[in-house]
Amino acid sequence: MNEEEKNPAIKIENVNIRYGDNRVLNDVSIDVPKNSIYAFIGPSGCGKTTMIRSINRMNDFVAGFKLTGRVLLNGTDIYTDKKPQVLRKKIGMVFQQPNPLPVSIMQNMILPLTEHYRGAISHFRELAEQKLKACALYGEVKDKLDKPAFELSGGQQQRLCIARALMLEPSVILFDEPCSALDPISTHTIEDLLIELKKERTIIIVTHNMEQARRVSDYTAFFYNGVIAEAGQTNKLFFTPETELLEKYITGKFS
């Protein structure tokens, strides 16, 4: 066990999740080391999206949602604070469908800052340009920063959403199938971006794409029927799977 694995950025301890009487996750425990990419894979309905959405408390609004066990961010239980919005500044999220707000590109970028901080707009714009550059989007949009964000292509919108999430300098970013609505080239750009981002941040990604998990992630957890069937380093998991179930899944025998 190396230094990073001893102090995980996110530690999920014996988490059980129910929606009303419907048990979705059973006794899930995962350690997500700092500066790594952790992939959640598994067939539809296995609970991986529920798990990732519980890490920044996006399930709090869902009727009947109940979580037992602990989710720790740098050692602190995220469910003890009454206000989830403080947590969501530290843990960013990018969704399956790109979700820019119906305002301009620049307004999308500075909105998170004006929401939480006071400061000069010119300073915010500068920061926004910096983040757009970090997401390899600035060159493509620099002439239309004040145009509606909806005029961008799907891939560009998704990178805009990633850049927007970076504005609050989160230490962890959650990606819920970020490429499933995108074409292969946009997907490739975003995968490169993920590897770039993990230098300073911790990343958790839910994906249905086995190749993607293999390409970008350092660790993988295989969810099946609400439990973790297998988890560990991605190389090990994909080349020498311990369970027959995972072997079948990664070779595409079921999905």
Next chain:
Amino acid sequence: MRHKNHLIGDFAGHTYAWASIGLAVAVCLFIIGNVAYLGADIISLEFLTQPPPANTRITTEGGILTPMIGTIILTLLGILIALPISLSTALYLTWYTKKGIIKTIIESSVDVLAGVPTVVIGLFAQAVFTQPWLGFLSTRIHIEGGLGKAFGRSFFVAGIAMAIMILPFITKAIIESIKTTPKEFPEGSFALGATKWRTVTKIVLNSARPGIVTGVVLGMGRIISDTAIVWLALGGSLRMPGAQPWYEPQNWISTLQHTGSTLTTYIFFTSPAGEGSNPILAFGAAFVLIVIIIVLNAAVAAIGLIGANKVQK
């Protein structure tokens, strides 16, 4: 052969659809045209700027100034009272309450209220606003012996009654609009750490804007065309009987505390179908009424568009 049948079916369908549209538009245009033809003659600057005489049964003199202003005042009052209540009710039902007994009760009350005839709302307003302690909304009647009563008929009372009438329609239009908001917008906002209140007021209400506009237009149409509430809660004085001159700012409150009329009751008082014998006046007023409805609808739509453009920038 089959293909040919389909073509015929297609042609028949198109023809039917166009014929239906044509009929609906033709009826609308015929009514407007007919009212304009019969009423346009009397329209003059004097007709629009003079108050009617005390009794319209015997004379065609005077104009429709006070009923026209009455219509506008009631519309504004009704919308101003109903809109904030509708907005918060809609937001509460869609974002702040979970399924349960309270939600069911509120939702069914809104549905029931939508079906209450306006004459019943007018009666209710009479029953409530004649209470002496609500006298500040209309005028107090002092009787010998000291036991006073409120008159219970005024622009304030009628405005409140109108608001009650349109409340369910605006509320439902806004709820439907909020429900169709794509969930990606609020989710994105939450994920950026925005509070529920900020998300709901900035993101959700903004995308519900078309529903709000629809609700307001619907509500205005109903207020402008209502007669029963005006009859029961506003009274029947064709002029403004409050402190004179009624149009000066210091007398506005007094005017609103007193009775008045709208174009619909004016039509009732002048038309032989109602109480009068001067159809020419009734048609003139009807024409002005239609013009007001068209202008108000256009104005509200324009307000919605201006706001939408601002968001797009």
